[in-house]
Amino acid sequence: MKHAALLSPVRVGAVTLSNRVIMAPLTRSRAGQPGNVPRSLNVEYYRQRASAGLIITEASQISQQGQGYAWTPGMYTDEQQAGWQQVVDAVHRAGGKIALQLWHVGRISHHLLQPEQGQPVAPSALQARDSMSFVVLPDGTPANVPCDVPRELSTAEIAAIVKDYAASARRAKAVGFDLIEVHAANGYLLNQFLATGTNHRQDQYGGSLENRARLLLEVVDAVTAEVGADRIGVRLSPWGTFGDIEDAEPAEMSLYLAQQLNQRGIAYLHFNEPTWADGPAYPIGFREQIRAVFSGVLMYCGGYQADRATALLEQDLADVVAFGRPFIANPDLVARFAQGAPLNTPDVNTFYGGDAAGYTDYPALRAETPTMA
Ligand code: FNR
Numbered sequence: 001m002k003h004a005a006l007l008s009p010v011r012v013g014a015v016t017l018s019n020r021v022i023m024a025p026l027t028r029s030r031a032g033q034p035g036n037v038p039r040s041l042n043v044e045y046y047r048q049r050a051s052a053g054l055i056i057t058e059a060s061q062i063s064q065q066g067q068g069y070a071w072t073p074g075m076y077t078d079e080q081q082a083g084w085q086q087v088v089d090a091v092h093r094a095g096g097k098i099a100l101q102l103w104h105v106g107r108i109s110h111h112l113l114q115p116e117q118g119q120p121v122a123p124s125a126l127q128a129r130d131s132m133s134f135v136v137l138p139d140g141t142p143a144n145v146p147c148d149v150p151r152e153l154s155t156a157e158i159a160a161i162v163k164d165y166a167a168s169a170r171r172a173k174a175v176g177f178d179l180i181e182v183h184a185a186n187g188y189l190l191n192q193f194l195a196t197g198t199n200h201r202q203d204q205y206g207g208s209l210e211n212r213a214r215l216l217l218e219v220v221d222a223v224t225a226e227v228g229a230d231r232i233g234v235r236l237s238p239w240g241t242f243g244d245i246e247d248a249e250p251a252e253m254s255l256y257l258a259q260q261l262n263q264r265g266i267a268y269l270h271f272n273e274p275t276w277a278d279g280p281a282y283p284i285g286f287r288e289q290i291r292a293v294f295s296g297v298l299m300y301c302g303g304y305q306a307d308r309a310t311a312l313l314e315q316d317l318a319d320v321v322a323f324g325r326p327f328i329a330n331p332d333l334v335a336r337f338a339q340g341a342p343l344n345t346p347d348v349n350t351f352y353g354g355d356a357a358g359y360t361d362y363p364a365l366r367a368e369t370p371t372m373a
Contacts, residue, residue, distance in 0.1 A: 002340040003306045005313040010053070010320060012297045013230035013267025015097055015178045017053035017320070020313065021334045024272075024301045024324035025056040025101040025181065025235070029134070029352040030359060031073035031083075036061070038073050038083030043090045044360050048331035050096030053320060056233075056270075057087070059103035059183050062168040063161075065121060066189070067113045068105030069134040070142060071353060075100060075168040085175040092176065099179035099233060100172045102165055102223075106189030107150035107198070108243050110135050121157065122150035123193045124200040128244040131187075134352070142353070155203060158215060161189075166222040173227045180223055181233040182216070185272045187243020190216045191236075194253055197246030209249060209256055217260055224264065233268040233299070234261055239282070240274045251286060258294040269294050270322065273302030287317040306337045332364045341365055 001007060007019045032039035049055055061067040061074045074080045084100070091098045107122035110133035114120055127149040136142050153161070169180050184190035192198040193215045199206045205214050216234070223232055236257065238250035247253070254271075261269060269290070275281055291298065300312060301322035309321035326333050329346035336343055350358020 001338050003310050003337050005310050006306060006321070007334070007338055010297065012054065012320070013179065013232070014228065015054075015231070015267070017097055018095075019053040019334055020320040021053050021309075021337060022299060022301075022320050022322040023049055023052040023055040023327045023333075024322040025059055025183070026324055026328060027058045027069065027072055027352065028359060029069060029071040030354065031071050033071065035077065035079050036067070036072060036074045037077075037079045038087050040086070041356060041360065042073070042083070043086045046087050046098070047090040047094050048360060048364075049327055049333075050091045050094035051332060051334045052096060052327065053334075054179070055091060055096060055098045056181050056322065057098065057100050059101045059188075060084075060168075061103050061105070062164040063104070064113070064115050065161075066104035066164070068109040068120075068147075068188075069352075070113065070136050072103075075102070075171050076164065081171045081175060084172070084177075088176045097178045099181045100168075100177045101181040101183050101235070102168050102172075103183045104161060104164070104189040106192045108147050108188060109133050109150075110145050110148050112137070112145075120148050120150045121153045122189070123153065123198060123206060125150060125152045126198060126200065128187070131244050152201070155205070158205060162215070162218050162222045165219045166226050169223040169226040173231075179231050179233055179267060180227055181235055181270065182219055182223060183235050184216050185235040185237035185270075186240060187237075187245045190219065191240075191243070191245060194257075195245050195247035196249060197244075209253055213253065213257055213260065216257065217264075220261065220264060220266065224266075229265040230267050232266045233270055234266060235270040235272060237272040237274065239279055240272065240277070241279060242277060251283065251289075254286075255289060255293060258290050262294045262296065266296055268297035268299055268320075270299040270301065273300060276302035276324075291317060328358075329362050331362055335365055339365070
């Protein structure tokens with residue numbers, strides 16, 4: 001068998017995965033409407049990919065305020081919870097494990113998506129330059145639109161957001177998600193608090209590195225109270241610039257968070273590497289430093305093929321590796337890795353929105369229709 005290191009089981013907190021090939025969180029913008037509710041098409045998509053060691057779902061907003069793109073699923077209404085129940089049950093029946101990625105977009109949004117068409121919220125009232133939200137215009141036309149200028153959150157509102165994370169985690173636990181991933185990457189709300197460029201606050205949530213990390217740690221603690229630390233992962237993207245992120249201290253913040261999250265005993269720490277979006281490679285020694293302070297499972301993602309992923313495991317710098325675009329196009333990615341089989345090519349035109357095309361119709365290995373005799 002090829003890539004044996006990738007195909008061996010691994011314990012991630014409270015959960016044992018059958019292999020180390022993780023499906024990365026992937027927004028596909030196909031939730032049922034109205035209400036952003038997971039529907040049967042989404043159930044089929046995730047069921048097809050259940051041979052992944054772990055599926056991490058597409059980012060799912062914890063509130064209407066937390067939404068930045070039309071048609072992404074939420075986890076804050078009973079209907080959404082019931083929709084996710086179908087997804088979780090199908091993945092479990094197929095022998096898989098699944099984590100829900102919890103999302104608040106912060107300033108990467110637009111008033112058309114917000115409660116009462118209000119301003120999006122952020123640590124500071126700073127607009128994301130060259131950044132788009134995706135909305136359905138009042139005349140029904142879908143459109144990419146520049147993100148609005150956000151307003152600064154009050155401390156009372158921050159406390160309410162922490163409660164929203166906890167409430168979504170409670171719903172996730174109720175439907176049987178194996179793990180929760182707190183999305184603190186890619187320029188969304190929690191990342192906006194971490195980074196110096198987006199957080200100009202003067203209170204206990206801004207200024208020092210410890211203050212900028214406070215909200216993420218409060219969220220982790222609140223989710224821990226619901227599901228236990230051994231069912232939580234956190235996703236970070238140091239050196240990432242998506243969403244107009246600038247940060248003076250990416251290495252320092254990563255190490256501080258790794259230490260803090262290690263003390264809390266979370267199941268895994270997940271790094272989305274900047275290289276997949278033309279960002280810089282990690283500084284030499286960064287992975288070793290993270291390994292030294294975080295004793296849970298380490299996950300890396302971004303531009304990996306099976307060979308590079310295997311090398312990272314064999315160097316003992318990672319425990320599992322996540323694959324994004326390869327899982328879009330290859331529902332049976334694990335079998336393909338095991339056999340050294342060729343991969344289908346993802347079609348970028350069908351990444352976001354639409355129906356089954358480019359979503360549930362990528363062929364599995366040997367899926368050809370048998371010829372009639
Ligand atoms: C993403 N990515 C992403 N990341 C995340 O944390 N939550 C999300 O919902 C999404 N959505 C998403 C949609 C699409 C269409 C793409 C291509 C990417 C980032 C993704 O998880 C991963 O980090 C990148 O795709 C890089 O990994 P690959 O594709 O090079 O394996």
